[in-house]
Amino acid sequence: MADDPFENMLAQMDRAEEYADVDHGVFERLKHPERTLKVTLPVELESGEVEVFEGYRCQFDSARGPFKGGVRFHPSVSQREVEALAGWMTWKTALVDLPYGGAKGGVICEPKELTDRDLERLTRRYTEGIRRMIGPEVDVPAPDMNTNPQTMAWMMDTYSMYEGYSVPQVVTGKPLEIGGTPGRVEATGRGVSLVTERLFEYLDRDLTDATIAIQGFGNVGSNAARLLDESGANVVATSDVSGAAYDPDGLDVAALGAHVDAGGLIEEYVAGDLRGSAGEGDSRWDDPDAITNAELLTLDVDVLIPAAVEGVITADNVDDLRASAIVEAANGPTTVAADKALTERDIQVVPDILANAGGVIVSYLEWVQNAQEFSWPLETVNAELERRIGTAFDETIEQYDTEGLPDLRTAAYTLALERTAKAHEYRGLFP
Template identity: 45%
Template sequence: MLNQHSAFDAMQSRLRVAAELYGLEETLFKVFIAPIRSIIVSCPVHMDDGGWEVFTGYRVQHNVARGPAKGGIRYDPRITLDEIKAGAAWNTWKTAVVDVPFGGGKGGVICDPTKMSDGELERLTRRYIAEIMDLLGPDRDVPGIDMGTNSQVMAWVLDTYTMHTRKTENAVVTGKPISLGGSLGRTEATGRGILISAREAMQRLGKPLAGATLAVQGFGNVGSQAARLLHEAGARMVAVSDLKGAIRNDRGIDTHALLKYHAEHKTVVGFKGAEPMDAKDLLAMAVDILVPAATENQITEDNAAKVRAKVVVEGANGPTSPEADPILLDNGVLVVPDILANVGGVTVSYFEWVQNRLGFYWREREVNERLVEYMTHAFQAVFATTDKFKTNPRIGAYILALDRVSQAMHARGFYA
């Protein structure tokens, strides 16, 4: 049974290790483990059957020393305030690692979007945004897409904000449809970031990406886009899983055919080009690259010793527990941590925000080229920090983030 480690506790424990190595003063550490603002709202929604439901929503701003809070809005029945707090903190560190001028935020509503009509989702979104309006703004807090939300939800966010402020401010939200100022390249941005991270990690090991074997846990937007892009770069995906099961083909899975099958059946299970396998065995496969792109706490002290991948590129937030980190390190597994590996999405969200504020939009090629530049620089900075402090890449990433955020806080001073 996997260890259900608290997401916020996991973030805090890693932060403590990084802070001690970096020499961060205790006062700032106390600041970093306490979000600057957390709100809980009740959202009454008129349902299609004529009744009413009251949904609970959250918005957390962790730190805004380097810029406005940035973080997605998640719709999921399992959301907790602890998870949202952790996500907001992770976004503080992610934006610092990739060096974009944002802080960390996160929001969510406890609901099951798969069981709600478009009308119900629209009414919920508008009520939720109305309740947190005072926090939002292109210079204050910029939400975006997360689990359970999409570009249509972001369009409702934009319109609700516009109706309340009586002005159109496209930069208040990212992940919008292209027709409303969304950025080209945003849909596959997180997956493309995983591709860049995997390529850099393989280079660090002196191995080519072309011909590398790949296993992907999770086939949502992040996992599926990463699988497609890695396949197109020459990697051979031999196993993939989703919530309903897993499949494998040691000769390689036709990723494009699988994407078409998944679009129709909403699962990878039953795909004719592979055989079924036990989903829990995927993490233990002897592959070059493992991409855990599902949920938190998938690699723990219970199964970390079984991981035989050369490189783990964390597509999900918090897929590896703190207790698993030293086990992977001792076994020679190179881990590209979540706060580096999956920052492609927030980076292109920054590009979208910039384009909105300029009123000047980039071609997709330009977006992708800039993403490669930012993420390659971030990868090199993380591993330079890792080598300098003689630690593992995860703690190296946290130290780099702490350095950038603490410098900003010292420069600004403390208002009292």
């Protein structure tokens, strides 16, 4: 099924197998998660009602080190989705050469319908449900869709209460006051921005004034938009669940960001007289137009950055896409059928396992600092993020160019699969 994220991930692996130097027996082993836990979570809500939620934690592969992966709160969470995301985390950590395996967790819920107190109780209940399979040397959760530093603080506190002492390194993405690292919140968006800059250098094109459409203006999309805007690129469109804003002359990213940070929706921004801080005579003084999320995907732009959910670029809409390049800020936004069509049209796609790896890189840096009980300044964190994601980009490009591979995704997968397979070969099978 094209809309099954796990099948999509397996198809991406299969596409890379013929180019990867991996024993077929090991390759088959890499297709299966080590374990998935389903937990039932009864929670007494602030309203007095008791609601039963379902949650999951998938641990996909630990050959290279402890499991690492986010926790998302969303109505669309399913076992298959969590297992696919855990697989993608495995290839992502291998590609950027972190000593981790891949994991993912999620709870089926609609956070907008829950109070802060409800979310705390749900988070603590979920943490208790999975605590036997997490730990600083075992499996280290992090924020993902609809979770944040506060969520991680509740998870860390719950785990610590059972241990009897504080264990900050059991999760990453925490508030600074309890062991978080500066730069973690912006890390994924910063990585997307850095990779986009590297792509333009590789293509020998100028990022200044390049037009960019970003589907999704959450944590990742908004930070990528801000950093790309600061780099001189022209962010002409972005969106959230309420709709999309489009201005061919460029959006006022700072004003839009301030509106969203204050709890506003893009639909309201477009409808209101919100022209931001642009001065008179600036083309961005014009109000943006309202377009749909579907229309945003088909804009004639230099770069399309899908930064929302998986499976948005499909066989049904790929022929309408007019972007010159795609940088995947979301996990799994492109189906395999769409991928093949984009390759045939020679549209470069920077795959998710490279483009959005900034978050896990800085999570790793946070984990290392916690283990050392020593913190680094923001400049050190950002420099190390840029070094690591830049190295991974260069290695992917070299693999693509020298091995004659069909696309960047296949190049990235061959590197990730070979590194993970080599770890399995060295470790062998127990017993």
